[in-house]
Ligand SMILES: Cc1cc2nc3c(=O)[nH]c(=O)nc-3n(C[C@H](O)[C@H](O)[C@H](O)COP(=O)(O)O)c2cc1C
């Protein structure tokens with residue numbers, strides 16, 4: 001490999017591509033060629049750098065200077081000044097909320113000195129934005145497939161399982177189930193065939209982390225799956241990617257081909273006698289297929305309706321065989337754990353929930369995008385430090401954590417540490433890591449209506465509490481926003497929500513009322529005002545606005 | 551029952567697809583996806599043929615075809631506009647975008663323009679929330695939409 005004095009990494013994640021990142025990349029190459037620096041500077045298309053809303057984003061190494069919102073006309077400036085003369089182009093550097101959106105005064109924290117990337121700890125996204133995702137050589141050059149080599153040649157399968165147990169890694173797909181324990185069930189079960197299924201059906205509203213991990217570092221998932229296969233005794237892996245994620249499918253497919261060519265997948269990997277192959281399957285547009293048993297039904301060519309559990313997939317999964325189902329982010333954590341050891345992993349994050357979490361920050365926040373931070377970070381740090389606060393001088397109203405299946409937290413909870421246990425205790429959920437920030441111009445009833453519509457639409461219809469419950473909740477919320485609801489209906493909503501949480505067959509119906517329940521608790525006043533025919537924010541058009549309430 | 555040997559059926563193409571997946575059980579979704587690519591939708595006749603060849607009841611094939619939102623059992627416009635209505639896009643003004651589309655094309659979600667060019671649909675989150683509000687037109691993705699931008703995009707088709 002040639003030695004270059006600088007690398008220009010152009011983000012090639014879907015959000016940046018939408019804003020013309022390819023043109024920017026080509027222009028960089030063209031200008032660099034023009035300055036005859038082709039042998040000195042390399043232009044690479046890479047994975048998501050984080051601030052997706054500020055695209056196209058480019059980062060130049062070794063300095064690590066990040067430029068954002070680049071227009072074609074900016075490229076010659078950067079090439080001439082930064083790359084040729086060595087002078088950073090200050091006005092194009094990424095700044096929080098670069099659009100000039102006015103920042104609100106965050107209660108109790110200063111923004112000075114905090115930088116977007118400094119606050120982060122990149123384990124899962126270790127290669128995202130650093131390497132070319134289409135190059136297995138670059139992945140290998142960054143310690144890629146070393147963990148697989150170590151596992152296959154130095155460790156017994158049970159030792160691999162034990163390391164994952166000791167790391168206390170919890171599944172990152174939403175439920176937070178201990179990964180090592182899950183693997184141990186499958187490892188213990190005798191069968192002629194076992195499967196590793198990577199759940200890449202990402203559909204939780206507000207979640208796009210798995211997409212950007214697949215686009216930015218596909219080999220990290222392959223490596224994690226192969227290690228899982230070795231640990232539990234499975235020779236077949238399947239990645240179930242949602243049909244809409246075309247670029248993810250392409251990049252994963254290319255990565256699998258390369259791994260096969262290098263002998264890192266296939267027969268007798270590292271001469272260990274272990275065989276492993278991976279195939280890609282894709283979904284056809286159904287949120288419920290993210291639920292693991294619905295996903296297995298879909299892989300078998302059926303309607304994606306959840307199965308009754310137990311038996312759990314770990315014991316009887318795809319075609320009745322023991323199957324490990326893990327999320328993309330969970331699997332991307334595996335190689336670093338094997339390489340650096342469980343103690344290292346436990347040193348990050350909180351005692352009960354170690355490691356990092358990839359969050360997507362979105363909604364009414366200055367820096368929308370993807371971040372990876374240690375578990376236990378507070379909501380305040382996410383919103384006001386990394387997220388850059390709320391645009392337009394508006395106030396914080398609530399954060400919906402864990403996506404639409406999660407729950408809503410008001411201002412008083414800003415200092416809550418974000419991990420699975422703490423959020424569950426607060427009645428919310430960490431879930432997939434989507435953080436939807438909602439400012440004080442939005443109406444609680446209106447957003448709740450939106451959440452319930454989602455569940456009405458996505459319920460698979462197999463069980464009554466969910467199929468019938470969601471539309472009833474939606475109806476009552478609609479009545480609230482029209483000013484025709486009664487106090488008795490509020491009680492009915494509570495009873496119905498409770499019934500769904502207790503009796504629905506799968507996680508969709510059980511968690512559908514979560515946001516509603518948290519809002520009934522934290523925003524009882526605003527809901528009561530709707531009962532009295534007033535919408536304080538003026539969003540519900542058929543109601544009166546109470547001016548002093550805003 | 552409809553005649554099984556309807557001459558408008560793309561039988562050779564369909565046979566090729568069915569052959570390809572003969573040995574892979576559980577490939578019904580793949581078969582339906584590729585079969586749909588032939589005509590843009592899955593007609594009753596095509597579903598019948600698939601059921602017969604795969605050896606499962608027609609009700610099962612129909613059940614699967616109607617479960618997934620990317621499968622269509624009736625003709626649609628050449629371009630399917632799928633606008634995201636999930637919360638993050640909602641918070642960032644998806645209604646205004648929807649209103650602009652409805653006005654430009656004079657159709658509502660679920661409808662197709664009289665010239666058969668566009669069908670408008672709602673979708674749940676597309677994983678493009680980093681650039682909300684977002685939509686897809688067939689396989690192409692679009693983000694950071696505003697009323698003006700969406701009008702421009704539609705006019706470019
Ligand atoms: C309605 C519903 C949707 C889900 N969607 C996803 C998803 O898109 N991706 C995912 O990894 N897990 C999803 N899950 C969780 C899976 O059922 C399962 O717990 C997870 O894939 C296990 O992997 P993990 O232990 O690595 O998190 C969903 C669960 C439910 C109930």
Ligand code: SF4
Pocket residue numbers: 288305306458459460461462463464466467504505506507508509510
């Ligand atoms: S809870 Fe909802 S999504 Fe889950 S099985 Fe029942 S109807 Fe289907």
Ligand code: FES
Pocket residue numbers: 011012013014015016017047048049050051052053055057369370
């Ligand atoms: S996609 Fe470019 S920064 Fe996220």
Ligand code: FES
Pocket residue numbers: 205206207634635636637638639640674675676677678679682683684
């Ligand atoms: S909410 Fe619209 S793309 Fe995710």
